[in-house]
Structures are given as C-alpha cells and as structure tokens.
Amino acid sequence: MLTRRGTHLRSELKIKGRKTVTMYYNLKAGQSASAKDKNKKLVARLLQDRGADRILFLYLAKEQAREAVMQQHIYRHPAIGNLINEYIFGDRYTEHFGNQLLKATIALASTCIEFCLKEWTEGHFDNTTFTVSENSVIFASHLADLDRFERLTIRHNLYRKLAAKLLTNARYYAGLGDLTDLAPTAGRMHEQATDTNDNPLKH
Structure with a gap:
C-alpha cells in the first residue's frame, strides 16, 4: 500500500524525481554563469510565491506564459505524469487505485517536483535533505489545492476526468491495459486503500 511504503518512496522519489525535473523543466547542469542565471530565473518564475502563480510549475509550459486568469490545464505538465508512471504507479499498487488516482498520489508527485525544483534555486543543483516536517506542509497544501480545484470545477467534473486520465x-505505461480491464473487485479495493487525506510522507 502506498502509505505503508512512505520511507521507501521518499528516498526513491527524491533520487529519481531529480531526473524527471531536470529533463522536463530543461534545467542545465553546466557551470557557466549564463546557464546558472537561466536556471535561477526559470526556477524563480516557476516557484514564485504570489497567489495562483505559486503552482505555475504544474501547468503545461505553453500555459505558464499566459495571464493567471487565462491559464488552463493545471496538473497536466508531463513531469507529473512521468513521475506517477515511473515511480509511483506499478503492479504492486494497481489494486489500490480503482478507476482514478487518489488525490494523495497527485499531491505526492507535486510535492516531489516542487522539492526538486527548489534544489535549483541558486541556478545550480544543490543536494538538499528531504525533511518530513517541511514537505508534509507542502504536501498538505497541494492536497488542499486539489480539493479546491475539484470544488471549483465540479460542474464540469474536471478533477475526475484528470484523475482518470492520469x-x-x-496503466498503459505499466502494460496493464485500459480501465475496462479492471477486475470487478477493484472498486472495493480502492475503498480499502489509503484515505485521500492520508500523508504518505509520514509513514
């Protein structure tokens, strides 16, 4: 179960999440002043602490340049899907997801991406200790944002569509087929799995 493997996941996500962030946000490891300056400006923009822009890194790249009120497709950045596909979802967790991903799964991926981006705050990679206390607060914030996203878009059912799409x-990435291939008991297993508000970072 996802929450019972928290210690292992923290280590795995920290290591492998760095590769995802470096690749999908086009961060350069060069030592030149220009490369560092470019990295620093990019990360500062993605992590700016100003209202809705605080989670700019969760939007598709083409949406990041738009005005906040015009931005669409939050949680659609490919880094989120990549992290879920490669490092969270797999045969060992299949029976716990039912017909959509738990909010905690998306929040965990978002927390990992934010942590890894912060390691580039100064324009170069800085190996930072992943602390449960600090990142649990960030995880809770992402979980609250997902709740808010669901409430604000409930009429169009956008959260469920997003979770089902992810x-x-x-499932396709893991070679498990479409959702229609789920066993009849999958729904019941989903209900028995971790609560959507449970924090996998603490286990």
Whole structure:
C-alpha cells in the first residue's frame, strides 16, 4: 500500500524525481554563469510565491506564459505524469487505485517536483535533505489545492476526468491495459486503500 511504503518512496522519489525535473523543466547542469542565471530565473518564475502563480510549475509550459486568469490545464505538465508512471504507479499498487488516482498520489508527485525544483534555486543543483516536517506542509497544501480545484470545477467534473486520465496513462505505461480491464473487485479495493487525506510522507 502506498502509505505503508512512505520511507521507501521518499528516498526513491527524491533520487529519481531529480531526473524527471531536470529533463522536463530543461534545467542545465553546466557551470557557466549564463546557464546558472537561466536556471535561477526559470526556477524563480516557476516557484514564485504570489497567489495562483505559486503552482505555475504544474501547468503545461505553453500555459505558464499566459495571464493567471487565462491559464488552463493545471496538473497536466508531463513531469507529473512521468513521475506517477515511473515511480509511483506499478503492479504492486494497481489494486489500490480503482478507476482514478487518489488525490494523495497527485499531491505526492507535486510535492516531489516542487522539492526538486527548489534544489535549483541558486541556478545550480544543490543536494538538499528531504525533511518530513517541511514537505508534509507542502504536501498538505497541494492536497488542499486539489480539493479546491475539484470544488471549483465540479460542474464540469474536471478533477475526475484528470484523475482518470492520469490513471489510464499510468496503466498503459505499466502494460496493464485500459480501465475496462479492471477486475470487478477493484472498486472495493480502492475503498480499502489509503484515505485521500492520508500523508504518505509520514509513514
């Protein structure tokens, strides 16, 4: 179960999440002043602490340049799907997801991406200790943002569509087929799995 493997996941996500962030946000490891300056400005923009822009890194790249009120497709950045596909979802967790990903799964991926981006705050990679106390607060914030996203878009059912899409992609990536291939007991297993508000970082 996801929450019972928290210690292992923290280590695995920290190591492998760095590769995802470096690749999908186009961060350069060069030592030149220009490369560092470019990295620093990019990360500062993605992590700026100003209202809705605080989670700019969760939007598709083409949406990041738009005005906040015009931005669409939050949680659609490919780094999120990549992290879920490769490092969170797999045969060992299949029976716990039902027909959509738990909010805690998306929040965990978002927390990992934010942590890894912060390691580039000064324009170069800085190996930072992943502390449960600090990142649990960030995880809770992402979970609250997902709750808010669901409430604000409930009329169009956008959260469920997003969660189902992420799960469908993860299943295909793992070679498990479409959601229609789920066993009849999958729904019951989903209900028995971790609560959506449970924090996998603490286990």
